[in-house]
Amino acid sequence: MTQRQTLAFFVLLPLFAFAATVPLQKEMSFTAARKLLLKEKWRPVNVHAHDDYVLMGVEHELAKMNMKEFDSCSIDFSNCIMRYKRGNECLSVFTIGEKIKYMKVVDWTDECPPPTTKPSSEK
Numbered sequence: 001m002t003q004r005q006t007l008a009f010f011v012l013l014p015l016f017a018f019a020a021t022v023p024l025q026k027e028m029s030f031t032a033a034r035k036l037l038l039k040e041k042w043r044p045v046n047v048h049a050h051d052d053y054v055l056m057g058v059e060h061e062l063a064k065m066n067m068k069e070f071d072s073c074s075i076d077f078s079n080c081i082m083r084y085k086r087g088n089e090c091l092s093v094f095t096i097g098e099k100i101k102y103m104k105v106v107d108w109t110d111e112c113p114p115p116t117t118k119p120s121s122e123k
Contacts (some may be wrong), residue, residue: 011059022091022108028087030082030103034067042091044069045083058105061100071113078103083113 023036038044046068055063057075060066069093069108073080078098090112097103 021089024093024105024108026105026107028105029101030093030097030105031100032091033105034082037091037093040086042084042086045113047083049072058098058100058103065100067100068115079106085112
């Protein structure tokens, strides 16, 4: 193996290893993706469990359906970031869609949500 091939192997291997553990496809419906993730032992992370985050747009619908894994959703295009964990692994799923039934997966990464802080009254 040349030095370039070796470098490419070590740079690309983690990408393939991560991709193999997530049963997602681009343009997959969010509800189907969520069902698969839960089946694969990915657990939703309620990023806003300890803050006074104000719900906007599709976040109201998600919260009503007890889908509290949203980190944030934009109002203009309804792009959302959904957060999941499985053991020490993290998964961020990016979706688009104004209503849950129309939401589609557009991308995902192994990015973890930033650490949350509890309100000062709970410290």
